[in-house]
Amino acid sequence: MTKKPWVWVDHACCVGNAMCVATAPGVFVHNAARQSEVIDPDGDRFEKILEAAANCPTGAIHVVDPQTGEQLFPKAY
């Protein structure tokens, strides 16, 4: 079984606001449809990935704690 990646972008939600690309450019890039994609989960510090996820205007960035498996983003309301 393939392990689910711990950071990924939900393309049903991503509106291409590109704040994540500005915040953590080593991790997120825009694809041809101008939606974000994870190019390298280790491309920036973990805090930068959390900042990008917290600041996503549509909550499209999913982050799971790599150690515990707990979902950190998007937060449930």
Add this chain to the structure above:
Amino acid sequence: MTIADLDDLFDSDVNADPHAYFGRLRETEPVHWNERFKLWVVTGYEEVVWLLRHHEYFSSAVIKTTTEPPYPPVNPEDVSLFDTVRQFRAEQLVEKDRPEHLEMRQVVHAYFTPTGMQRWRPFVRNAVTELLDEIAPRGRMNALTDFAAALPVRVIAQMMGVPFEDREYLRELADKILWANRGEPYRLQPLTAGMQGLIDYCTPLVEQRQAHGTDDFISVLVGGEKTGVFTRYQVLVNTALLLFAGHETTMNLICNGLLAFIRHPDQWDRLRADPDGLARLATEECMRYDPPVKSTQRVAAQDVELGGKTIRKGERVRWIMASANRDPTVFEEPDRFDIGRQPNPHLSFGSGIHYCLGATLARVEGQEVFRGLAERFSRFTLDTDELEYQPSLQFRSLKSLPVSWKGES
């Protein structure tokens, strides 16, 4: 509806029913050159998304780069006031391109994210309850002025950190700023008075925050001034932007949504059966079905192909979210008001780098309003046969929405 001249964007029939007119354009020519007003009209979903995600081709600095006179026309003696309005608006975030836009947006972005906005839900819920407690015994209201206009000003006043006793004055200023979206030829008088009043009112607030920062929105902008991203003038005009953008649009969301529910009683009953569970999806459908903002503009920054047409540098492009939201290639039965619709990728908050900064706040307000109304009122009756809209290409704004009800339930 038949329209003699398909390029007459300001025809009263178009204003009354934009969905029929723009829907016809979308079916025949989703990227259309309007010869009469010399601008492109983009109505297809795919084309609108492409346009919004390619900000390098489509500049948001429309006010700076175009010299169109105000429309509908204003009194000749007021024409110079239009320059004041242009100068004011040109420094707002919505009119900025990269790289300036990114720097400015990074200052204010975190305040408005889903994480940041959830702390406002209890305040919004409480404000809805207070307003409805006051209104409910009357049995009738003008939903526009009594309810829809009052709520967002309360919320924004709190965000700005305005003292309680100043709230009525802020509401007066906010009402003057709303003249931006009216058609009367003297409208620039109250509008510019409101703009100046807001600058005068906010200047000491900004100075206080320079000395002692708080956690309010003006302090966030002042932080941007301290790091050199915002000038003092930009702090002031962007405070005004918050007040206007959060006021007019939320009013329209509440009124257009309430009207849709009145016209679709089956959907109202559905919401009433499960207000907590359905408020979120219902708000999205209200946003899609009759959006607060019908359309917005860009200006081509270079020659670009869109939908098989060549748009030349400097040409204005108006994109119609009201029409993209009813594109049958994306939405099944797009003309049906269905509050359970999912997914619902409407474009009412735009897309790309200018995606509505206040989207989460608008969502929280819409959810709390429709939930609050559905929990208390079994049925609203429309107390007029003639609904009128402000003559605006941009906003879908009712002039008035008189409704009544029989008791609470």
